Amino acid sequence: MTGGTRLLRSEARGDLPLLACLAVLVAVLAGIGAAGPVVLAGQRDQALRHRVAAAQHGPALVSVSTAEEVFDDPALQAHAGPVLSQTAAGGEQVVGTATLPTGSSLTVARTVVTFPLLKVTAPQSTVDRASTTSLTPHHVSDAAAHLRYVAGGPPGGRAPAGSPPGIAISRAAAALTGLTVGQQVTAQEEPLLGVFHSTYFTVSGIFEPVDPDDDFWRDQPTLNQPQSYPDGTKDGKANVSVQGLVDADAAAEMKDDAITLPTITWELRLGLGHDAVHQAAGVLSALQAYPTDLAGSMCGSSDPMGREQCEMGNVKVGTYQLDDRFTPLATAFAGEDVQTRELASFAGASLFAVGLVTVLVAIRLLLRRRADDLALQRSRGASSTGLVLLRTAITTPVVLAAAALGWFLGRWLAPTGTSGSPQPLLALLGTGLALLLVPLLTWQAVREPAVARDPRRRGRRRGRRAVLEATALLLAVAGTVALRARGSGGGDGVDLQLSLVPVLLATAAVLLLVRIYPLVLRLLAGQARRGSGVVAFVGLRRAGRDAPATALALFVLVITLGTAVFGGLVSRSIADGGAVGAAWSAGGDVAVLQSGNVTPKPVPSGAGSPVRTTVAEHRRSVHLVGDVNGATYAGVALVTVDAARLAAAEPGSPLVRALAALGDGRPVRTDPTDQSFPVLTGAAFFAEESKETLTATVDAAVTVPGALHVRPAGVLDPAALADPALGPITGGLPAGTVLMVATGAADAVLPGQLTGATALLVYDRPGADPRAAALAAGDALGPLAEIRLRADQLAQLRDDGLARLVSTSYTVCTLLAVLFGLLAVALELVLTARERNRTSSYLRTLGLSGGAATFLQIAQLLPLAAAAALGGVLIGVLEPRILGPALSIRQFTGGPADPALRTDYRLTLLLGLGLGLLVLGAAVVESTVARTRRLGAVLRLGGT
Incomplete structure (x- = not known):
């Protein structure tokens, strides 16, 4: 032992x-x-x-709302208020009902009490200013922290007995309506069974935002900015909509007990713990069951009419409604x-x-x-x-x-x-x-x-080697074909197929190199033998013989270099694709978006304005019927673009070139009542319907006299479909939607559609601040419009955690692979050093100089570096293209299609130079060690 x-x-x-x-x-x-x-x-x-x-x-990502009920029984009406005393308890009940996974949480971030829309009937000065003035009272629990009063004060506290409840309005609303502090406002609901119910308020204060750009005002824009729409009459008056702040108990202060009671909304904040991805699945399940849980917890028996009765504290309310925006966010994140x-x-x-x-x-x-x-x-x-x-x-x-x-x-x-x-x-x-x-x-x-x-065994070994190499090649080809056929997305865990196929491709590349590059070296050695020197000839012959022995070193260099080049390609493609995706999302430098077809207000674009020009776009959903063949197409997206302005803003735009086929695009009369205008369509639609017109029906509140016909007159080629100008107006369309594009001249005969969309593309002047341009155009489509800055969209894409995770993964893995690779190559060179040193010692005894010996070492190792560089670069550059649809990075870039794959040539060059320096350093070290051991002085027949 x-x-x-x-x-x-x-x-x-x-x-x-x-x-x-x-x-x-x-x-x-x-x-x-x-x-x-x-x-x-x-x-x-x-x-x-x-x-x-x-x-x-x-x-809010998650919100729960309910409405107080109207009761005919005076005994039940007595329990209708005050509301404020019930909202906190109701919020606690709503939050407590959610059965979320451990580590996640829901908290009440804001409580909003929304009272019914009222029509202002007094004072007379306000009535004279507009065709109609609508007032919507609100109570927002955290509003006080985001505003300051420039006149009067908040409407808090109960008003004296017999006096109207207070209401506070913004400075912009006061300027538009002419209301002042202390004025009494009379408003009416829509008549119920022909009976008008009046409500009275006193203007308690006028406020302005502390910071108009904070999140509160982005979420509650109409509380600060009233909405004004032309009424279409000759006197040029407008329909004005104003929101005001009231105390939540204003319902109990209103003069008429029959008034419709308010809607209460609890905006909930979702908190996720450290294991957020793991928790997300549990949160999704909880939100799916949340409406049922709310009904079971806060709703009970039915009333005499058979309606379900729900409660908020001791107040009878309607059923609880859930607004869930977390589910689509989590679903999109899961795919990425x-x-x-x-x-x-x-x-x-x-x-x-x-x-x-x-x-x-x-x-x-x-x-x-x-x-x-x-x-x-x-x-x-x-x-x-x-x-x-x-x-x-x-x-x-x-x-x-x-x-x-x-x-x-x-x-x-x-x-x-x-x-x-x-x-x-x-x-x-x-x-x-x-x-x-x-x-x-x-x-x-x-x-x-x-x-x-045994020679027979050596023959069998060669046969086994050929079989193994053929098997590796077949596996690489079969794996690639299967992966391309499968496409992207191999399940929820690590995608073993996508992980192994690139390794098999690298193995196949190394096997081919080991078979091919010795033949190339023999040809070069034959050319070198005809020269005057022997060093190049011996070095190339030695490298050719060592090729099988250095296969592992070649594999390490190829896969390390290939992974680094591949990672650089992915990072570069994501970065460049992000710029394309940001342009697609914003259209121009800024995009102003509004639901419904709205006529944009003029935006100053003269000298001194940060805005160079603007381009208006409208989208409507139309129903088409072929005038000859009777073919029907429902839900067609018809987009109108101000072609002249777009041509001035982007002369090289592919969409502008495509719109040239429509001429001026003006509608023409086909008979005294019917009108027709040309459109661009997809290639398949154009091939099928280009020989006839189609009747277009627009579902709108106001119809146009006569019939409208569209005439396919040009094709939307892929470049036009990918034009950033179409991004903001078509980015949210479902896949497979038929798209048509007409010039803005068609807007003259097309009715407005509430379910449509409007986009105003804003192009700033060179050197101007895009935020200044956004501010100048911010009110063009009203206070509810969404504003997108291309710079913000690009920053959001580049700061996304998943995109950074991809780049970080490749950076870290490449650095570790380089360290492993350096060690593997060094060990492999030590393994094959004996033969190289023996050759050097023989030549040194024949009078080879030290410098020539160093060059011999380089000549023996340089082919390995060249083969590794060639194989690594080809693998890194070609792999993404070989894998095809199995490797999609569109999730990280946005845009209408997968971004173009772009090789990072600077990184590739640096990696190639690094590989060359590695080989040069190895050769110098070997030569130095050989001189130190004085291999030229002694001929060692048995080795070094």
């Missing part, structure tokens, strides 16, 4: 440097398996939390998250492949260094099995201890509480490979010499 232990210690002492190297490799692979998935999951959790936080700067993990899994698989090959090279070098000892022991009668068991007994404790240490260090360094978990399979794979390779390679090294020299 003691002798065996002494033998193990003696053998291990000689292998200590390489055993330490092997231990570090196994520990790092185990640590990556323990920490890598957890760290990546933490980044995904952070990305989802960031999106939820950004979305909650606008309207799948693609993120697919891309990250490719980088991780490449890193792990490089790590495993490095382990293989380390074990080969370990056995190569012990080759003489193994041969000596074999000649002294040691059995092959005994030698295999001896080497296994030495390495197994080291590998197992290193794997355990790496695993526990990875668990200790990894963040806690994320949605991810350690992947023991990765650690077991690296550890198992190291434990399995030692006995296998040892057996190969110590097997019977006669068996090793």
Whole structure:
């Protein structure tokens, strides 16, 4: 027992440097398996939390609303108010009803009490200013913190007995209506059964925002900015809509008890914990069941009319309605998250492949260094099995201890509480490979010499090699074809198919290079032999012979360089695609969007204005019927564009070139009542319907006399369909919607549609601040319009956590793969150094100079670098194009289609130069070591 232990210690002492190297490799692979998935999951959790936080700067992600009921029974009417005393208790009940997963939360961020729309009938001065003035009283729980009073004060507190409740209005509303502090306002509801009900208020104060740009005013814009719409009459008056702030108990103060009672909305804030991605699934399930839970918790028996009765505290209310904006956000994030993990899994698989090959090279070098000892022991009668068991007994404790240490260090360094978990399979794979390779390679090294020299076995080995290479090539081709047929999205977990196929492609590329580039070297060597020098000839011949022996080093260099080039391509494509997506989202420098067809107000664009020009667009949903063939098309999106302004703003626009086919696009009369105008359509629609006109029906409140006909007169080619000018107005259309585009001249005969949309594209002057342009055009479509800045859209895309996660994954994996690769190449060069040094020593004894010897080393290693650079760059550049639809990055860029793949040539050049410097450094080191050992002074027939 003691002798065996002494033998193990003696053998291990000689292998200590390489055993330490092997231990570090196994520990790092185990640590990556323990920490890598957890760290990546933490980044995904952070990305989802960031999106939820950004979305909650606008309207609430989750809100619950209900309305107080109108009761004919005076006893029940007595319980109708005061409202304010019930809203807090009602909010607590609403929040407490949600059964969310542990770590997530819902809190009441804001309570809004909305009273019915009223028509102002007094004072007379307000009535004279507009055709109609509508007043909507509101109570917003957190409004006081976002406004200041320039006259009067808030409407808080109960008014004296017999006096009207107070109402506060904005400075803009006061200027538009002429109301002043202290005035009494009389307003009426729409008549109920022909009976008018009047309500009275006193203007208690006039306010203005503390900061008009904060989230509160983006969520409540009409509280500050009244809406004004032309009434279409000759006197030019407008219909004015004003909102005012009242105390929540104003319902109890109103003079007529029969007034419709208010609607109460609790805007809820959703909080997600550290494991946000994991919690999201539970939140989605909870929100799906939330309406049922609310009904079961807060609604009971039916009234005598059979209607369900619900409560808020002791107030009878209608049923509770849920507005859920989190579900579409989480669903969209889940789709992007799948693609993120697919891309990250490719980088991780490449890193792990490089790590495993490095382990293989380390074990080969370990056995190569012990080759003489193994041969000596074999000649002294040691059995092959005994030698295999001896080497296994030495390495197994080291590998197992290193794997355990790496695993526990990875668990200790990894963040806690994320949605991810350690992947023991990765650690077991690296550890198992190291434990399995030692006995296998040892057996190969110590097997019977006669068996090793058997020519028949050598022939069979060549045949097996050919079969293995053919199998690898077939697997690479089959995997690529299957992946392209499958497309993107391989499930919720790591996409093994997408992870393995690029590794198989790299393997196939290396096998082809190992077969091809020795032939090229022989041809070059033949050319070099005709020259006057012998160094180039010997170096090329030596490199050709060493090609199979350096296959592992070539594989490591190819897959490392290919992954780096691929990562640079993905990052560059996402960055450039983000610019295209931002342009598509904003159309111009700024986009102002409004639901319904609204006539934009003029935007100053003269000297001194930040606005260069604006382009108006309208979208309507129309129903088409072929005038000859009777074909019907429902839900067609008809977009009208001010072609002249667009041509002035963007002369090179593909949409402008396409619109040229319509001429001026003016409608023409086909008979005394009917009118027809030309449109652009998709290629398939044009091929089918270009020979006739189609009757267009627009579902609108106001109809036009006669019939409208559209005439397909041109094709929307792919470039025109991808024109950014169409992005804001068509970006939200469902897939498969038939699209038609006409010039703005068609607006003269098309009725406005409440379900349509209007976009105003704003182009700023060179050097102007886009925010100033947005401010100048902000009121063009009314206070409810959405404003998009291209710069903000681009910043949002580039700051997105998932997009940054992809870039970070490739950066980290590439750096680690480079470290593994450097080690693997260094070990592989040590493995093949004996033959190169023997050649150098022979030539040095024949008078070869030190400089020529260095050049010889470079000549022997340079082909390896050239082959690796060629294979790595080709793999990195061609892989995304080979994988095709299986590799989609549109989720990170927006836009109408997948972004163009763009190679980062600067990064590729730097990587190629780095590879060249690596080879040059290796050659210089080898040459220096050879001179130090004075290999030119002694001819060593048995080796170095």
